[in-house]
Amino acid sequence: MFGVTLHEEKEILKRIKNPASREIGFNQLVVAYQQRLYWHIRKMVIDHNDTDDILQEVFIKVWKNIEKFREDSNLFTWLYKIATNECLNFLKRRKDKYKVSMEDANKELFSKLDNSPHISGSAIQKKLQKALLTLPDKQRLVFNMKYFEDMKYKDISKITETSVGSLKASYHIAVKKIEEYIKLD
Amino acid sequence: MKLEDINKDNIFKVPDNYFENFPERLQKRIEETEERKKTPVIRLRSIINMAAAAVILMFVIYGITQINDNSTSVDQILSEISSEDLVNYLVESDMSTDEFLESLDMSVIASTEDPITDEFIPSDPLDEKIIDELLDEYEIEMQYL
Numbered sequence: 001m002f003g004v005t006l007h008e009e010k011e012i013l014k015r016i017k018n019p020a021s022r023e024i025g026f027n028q029l030v031v032a033y034q035q036r037l038y039w040h041i042r043k044m045v046i047d048h049n050d051t052d053d054i055l056q057e058v059f060i061k062v063w064k065n066i067e068k069f070r071e072d073s074n075l076f077t078w079l080y081k082i083a084t085n086e087c088l089n090f091l092k093r094r095k096d097k098y099k100v101s102m103e104d105a106n107k108e109l110f111s112k113l114d115n116s117p118h119i120s121g122s123a124i125q126k127k128l129q130k131a132l133l134t135l136p137d138k139q140r141l142v143f144n145m146k147y148f149e150d151m152k153y154k155d156i157s158k159i160t161e162t163s164v165g166s167l168k169a170s171y172h173i174a175v176k177k178i179e180e181y182i183k184l185d
Numbered sequence: 186m187k188l189e190d191i192n193k194d195n196i197f198k199v200p201d202n203y204f205e206n207f208p209e210r211l212q213k214r215i216e217e218t219e220e221r222k223k224t225p226v227i228r229l230r231s232i233i234n235m236a237a238a239a240v241i242l243m244f245v246i247y248g249i250t251q252i253n254d255n256s257t258s259v260d261q262i263l264s265e266i267s268s269e270d271l272v273n274y275l276v277e278s279d280m281s282t283d284e285f286l287e288s289l290d291m292s293v294i295a296s297t298e299d300p301i302t303d304e305f306i307p308s309d310p311l312d313e314k315i316i317d318e319l320l321d322e323y324e325i326e327m328q329y330l
Contacts, residue, residue, distance in 0.1 A: 023212075030208045038204070042197050052203075059211050060218060121196025128191050148193065175188055182186055 004032045009075050016066055026066070030059055033076065037083045043144045044087040044137070046109045046129075048118045054090055058083045080159045084141060091137050106133045124182070131181035135174055142167055143174040 012032065015025025037058060042051040061082055069078055095105060113119055113126050132140050145151045153164045
């Protein structure tokens with residue numbers, strides 16, 4: 001699952017649990033998962049620097065709490081859960097801090113989509129991203145995981161702690177809203 | 186236009202060598218965070234230890250004081266007087282049994298019972314687990330400062 005085999009995952013965890021190889025093991029964990037987590041966060045917050053900050057926070061939390069990780073659960077699900085929570089907290093903090101409406105916050109991100117040197121893509125691809133920004137954060141999160149990351153509802157369910165039925169409904173509503181937005185000039 | 190007609194390719198880019206450099210940058214950040222936290226954590230631990238030591242000392246002093254009080258008022262005085270002298274005094278005195286009982290200081294009698302009861306001693310005043318949990322909580326709070 002997610003490019004790292006179960007065997008590799010166990011090896012990494014074994015190294016982390018051993019104080020003598022803890023740092024090496026943690027470094028391997030970072031190398032193995034940084035890209036997947038980066039893109040997951042980036043799609044939610046759009047800006048590279050914000051993503052970089054959140055990704056560091058995620059791994060710092062992982063470093064501090066790895067002892068609490070239960071080996072019977074999936075490591076990537078656990079990492080994804082931490083990253084998702086950090087993302088949602090960041091988005092909430094940003095809205096609270098600037099006391100801006102979703103519309104105002106989106107204007108800034110729309111402009112980033114159009115002007116950032118770290119964003120390319122065709123006009124329609126950018127329009128899709130803008131459509132996504134009009135969705136509630138959690139709905140956008142579900143859409144990203146299903147549509148872009150091609151994850152199974154079962155796995156999304158574990159990460160978001162939401163039932164598969166609710167996720168399917170949420171995804172269906174998101175697709176409808178996006179297609180309506182795309183039709184607009 | 187339908188959603189499936191749009192190219193799914195990732196439109197976001199990262200600066201050159203971002204992923205190559207990330208693990209090292211992260212490592213430095215973790216080291217900095219741990220260095221920064223060391224000082225207040227040590228200080229907090231010392232404060233907890235000192236407070237715990239003070240509480241224990243208070244109990245010890247309280248206990249000793251009680252024991253000393255008891256021995257001064259009853260045991261010590263009695264130990265200095267022989268039983269024979271005591272009996273002679275009571276026989277020769279005009280004091281009736283009722284008067285004798287009245288003259289007794291009831292508070293002294295009460296204090297001769299074990300003054301350090303369980304309720305004065307917390308069952309586990311220095312529970313390491315609780316201290317560690319407090320420290321963990323403190324660390325979590327620290328990172329938001």
